[in-house]
Amino acid sequence: MPLSQSDFTTIRHLTAEREGGFNQGIVLVRHRRTSTLYIEKRVSTQAIRTGHAAREARALRTCSHPHIISLVFADLDPRTHGYGSIYTTYCELGSLDGLISRLARRSTYAPEGFLWKLLFEMATALCYLQTGLKSSRDAMNGQPVTARQRGWDKILHRDIKPGNVFLTSHRQSTHSAYPTLVLGDFGASLMERDAQSPLMTAWTKPFAAPEEPRYTDTSDVYSLALSVYCLTTLRQSPGRRESVRNDPAPGYSRELRGVLGRMLRTRPEDRANVGYLPYLVWREMAVVKREREAGGIRSESLPSWALVRTG
The missing domain is CATH 3.30.200.20 (Phosphorylase Kinase; domain 1)
Structure with missing residues (x-):
């Protein structure tokens, strides 16, 4: 019915x-x-x-x-x-900006493992939007995505920011202590068939890529990196771009800073594209994991008080 x-x-x-x-x-x-x-x-x-x-x-x-x-x-x-x-x-744990606010109130930084999970899951979402292909398995097998599903109508989100990334435990993997990340609010999205012009006014200006009002296939990649930067610094807005580029993940690993740096390059064509990004994130995340395990460093959990049900 x-x-x-x-x-x-x-x-x-x-x-x-x-x-x-x-x-x-x-x-x-x-x-x-x-x-x-x-x-x-x-x-x-x-x-x-x-x-x-x-x-x-x-x-x-x-x-x-x-x-x-x-x-x-x-x-x-x-x-x-x-x-x-x-x-x-409904994602019962609210949005990423809410998590940032709760962590900031107690001056508590997110564990790096959660940052990698955020990056990887959002990278696979962006790859899917543009290619129609689910890239997790390819990334884990060392393969970037280089094709598009036949007949797929590419989707650009155009409003990636902490307020549009949601958290839930309902889709949580049994292998992870962290909640699952889900991309939402497609009110600014554009499908390839609808595109009249690559020009746009930024929907949320602090998270817009440098090429705005022009919009490219890697603009969402840039906005995702700014969103992760907000979590690393416990800020709601990224602020000055020069500071972001100089140190996109202060206090975190060289590998995480390197991935964000690839996403934050000024020229759109120099950034990691959506097909390459899941592979890149998984590869660098694996390096950090091996180094931590070799050093006997255990993964940290998000504090329970940081995860609040909104319903």
């Missing part, structure tokens, strides 16, 4: 309702029959009229990846409520 907006009941608003613009608020909802929690993103009539909401729903509907948020249902007819709704899976 098809879903409808009436199948969900509001639990609470996670963001303030906004007037104007495309986003009318983020709401935690419960499915009436199954009691499963979901996220409802309310989109304005303007977003529906301009096609932005349809593009977001189409991009999400295209994707099936463990580190990309899953579309549950979309109703873009505003006649009943005055807005449309996009329902997605």
Whole structure:
């Protein structure tokens, strides 16, 4: 039986309702029959009229990846409520910017193992968006991705930032003590078929690549590196780019700093591309792991107080 907006009941608003613009608020909802929690993103009539909401729903509907948020249902007819709704899976541990805030309040830095997990899982998500291929196994076998799934419509996210990276224990591997990272909020995304021009106004300017307003295949790579930098420094915004490039991961390993440096190069063509990035991250992460094991250094966990359920 098809879903409808009436199948969900509001639990609470996670963001303030906004007037104007495309986003009318983020709401935690419960499915009436199954009691499963979901996220409802309310989109304005303007977003529906301009096609932005349809593009977001189409991009999400295209994707099936463990580190990309899953579309549950979309109703873009505003006649009943005055807005449309996009329902997605719920990540109960909140977003990366919330984790950064909690760590910063206690001046506690994230363990390097978590940074590598964040980088690798987001790298595989970006690779999937542009190629349609799941790259984890290839990366572990020492193979970069050099092809694209036949007929795949490349997707650029265009708004990578800590607030759009979510954490959950529901998809957590039994081999990891860390939560799983999931990329969400595709409101600024663009599929290849929709691209009219490579020019854009940065959606979240502090995380935009140097080439903006031009947008390239490695712009998301640059924004991901800035997001990781925010976690390494416990900041909500990366600040001056010169400081970021000089030391993209202060206090962490040479290998981690090297990977972020490859992602932060000024010229788009000099950065690690999305097919190479998962391989690069896995290779350098393995080097650090071997060195730590040889030195008898055990992996650290994130403190339990840093992981707070939002529902």
